[in-house]
Amino acid sequence: MSGDILEHPFKPIVFKDTEVLILGSFPSIKSFENNFYYAHPRNQFWKILEAVTTYPVNNRDQKLWLLKECKFGLWDMIKTCSRDNSLDSSLENENVNDIAAFLEGNPNIKKLAFTGKKAQALFETHFSHLEIERVYLPSPSAAYAKMKFEEKAVLYREKLEI
Numbered sequence: 001m002s003g004d005i006l007e008h009p010f011k012p013i014v015f016k017d018t019e020v021l022i023l024g025s026f027p028s029i030k031s032f033e034n035n036f037y038y039a040h041p042r043n044q045f046w047k048i049l050e051a052v053t054t055y056p057v058n059n060r061d062q063k064l065w066l067l068k069e070c071k072f073g074l075w076d077m078i079k080t081c082s083r084d085n086s087l088d089s090s091l092e093n094e095n096v097n098d099i100a101a102f103l104e105g106n107p108n109i110k111k112l113a114f115t116g117k118k119a120q121a122l123f124e125t126h127f128s129h130l131e132i133e134r135v136y137l138p139s140p141s142a143a144y145a146k147m148k149f150e151e152k153a154v155l156y157r158e159k160l161e162i
Contacts, residue, residue, distance in 0.1 A: 006083065008097070013074040014073035020110070020112075021102075022115060022137075023077055024075075025077055025078055025119045026083070029085070038140065043140050045115065048149070051153045052156050053066060053070060055069065077122040079095045091118065103130065110132070111135065112132055113159060113160060114136050115137050117139075120134070
């Protein structure tokens, strides 16, 4: 897989009334296989959202319903890249999505929430001029073990204002 340029496999999830756009870096290999955001079975993203909202996330429809109910959208910073594995540290040759144009087309979005340092760094490199509230969420990846699930959930609840 190394060296091959990969294109982001899915569209952003956004609704007319989305107020918070949650931005990751790029889908994992498991997410590619399952054709959905945060689809690695050990990734804690959906379980964290379930814990802080009390909405179930047992299938794609429930996940979409949770996002719509909470006025959340999902997308990733990277449009194309190459990589050796699913870790952000392996991402190379990144070409970013046009976040500025996306926000212009979705004027109800008032806040960006980044699910990792890579996504946040890419935004700051390319779009630091945009005047929009930004918050950093701890990575939901199982590879980010410095913080316990419960600690992540507290920060998600606080930063996403749930």
